[in-house]
Amino acid sequence: MNGSDWFKSFGTPSSAGTKVFSLSGDIVNRGIVEAPLGVTLRELIYDFGGGVKGGKHIGFIQTGGSAGTVLTDKFLDIPLDFASMKTNNVSIGSGVILVASEDVPLLPFLAEVAHFFWHESCGKCTPCREGTLQVKTIMDSLVNRTADPASLQRLGRLLNTLNDTSFCGLGQAAPLAFESALRNFPEVFDQALAESHVPETCQEET
Numbered sequence: 001m002n003g004s005d006w007f008k009s010f011g012t013p014s015s016a017g018t019k020v021f022s023l024s025g026d027i028v029n030r031g032i033v034e035a036p037l038g039v040t041l042r043e044l045i046y047d048f049g050g051g052v053k054g055g056k057h058i059g060f061i062q063t064g065g066s067a068g069t070v071l072t073d074k075f076l077d078i079p080l081d082f083a084s085m086k087t088n089n090v091s092i093g094s095g096v097i098l099v100a101s102e103d104v105p106l107l108p109f110l111a112e113v114a115h116f117f118w119h120e121s122c123g124k125c126t127p128c129r130e131g132t133l134q135v136k137t138i139m140d141s142l143v144n145r146t147a148d149p150a151s152l153q154r155l156g157r158l159l160n161t162l163n164d165t166s167f168c169g170l171g172q173a174a175p176l177a178f179e180s181a182l183r184n185f186p187e188v189f190d191q192a193l194a195e196s197h198v199p200e201t202c203q204e205e206t
């Protein structure tokens with residue numbers, strides 16, 4: 001209605017205009033906001049969203065939906081424009097901003113994401129059909145502290161294979177949450193591995 005120049009007056013020179021974001025999770029004001037591209041997570045979460053419920057700290061943020069990146073609060077001040085998101089390995093996808101407070105444990109959350117992709121896989125191609133099952137199995141073992149020492153290497157290989165060889169976008173995008181969580185929260189995975197005790201029957205098999 002107001003023309004392209006008006007629209008381009010919002011956002012940044014390389015990412016003009018606005019985007020609709022969905023604020024969800026442990027956030028005071030859940031809902032939909034339309035903001036200029038280049039807005040930061042801090043502005044979305046604290047200015048529009050009213051902050052984290054109960055005044056808690058942020059535990060993690062997932063941007064872009066289940067097939068999106070899992071981030072620490074170090075990403076709060078990164079402008080959400082296309083160039084900056086690419087440089088900083090942030091995916092915004094559908095515009096979902098899911099905030100988890102410090103009370104939410106990361107690994108069970110990721111296990112739920114793994115269950116989601118395993119459930120949603122249509123089974124047409126082997127990498128996604130078998131890969132999502134194996135990602136789910138490894139995530140469950142990390143949650144249950146029964147992961148074997150090679151779990152994380154296996155998980156890394158699986159995620160690469162899923163991304164490289166899945167037939168459609170579902171399998172190709174499924175690794176993003178896990179890859180970004182491994183990159184941004186390595187200590188959480190390392191701790192789960194350090195606390196794991198492989199059941200004896202499994203040790204005999206491996």
Ligand code: SF4
Pocket residue numbers: 120121122123124125126128129166167168169170171172
């Ligand atoms: S990648 Fe796509 S086609 Fe292949 S099993 Fe998964 S959902 Fe089906």
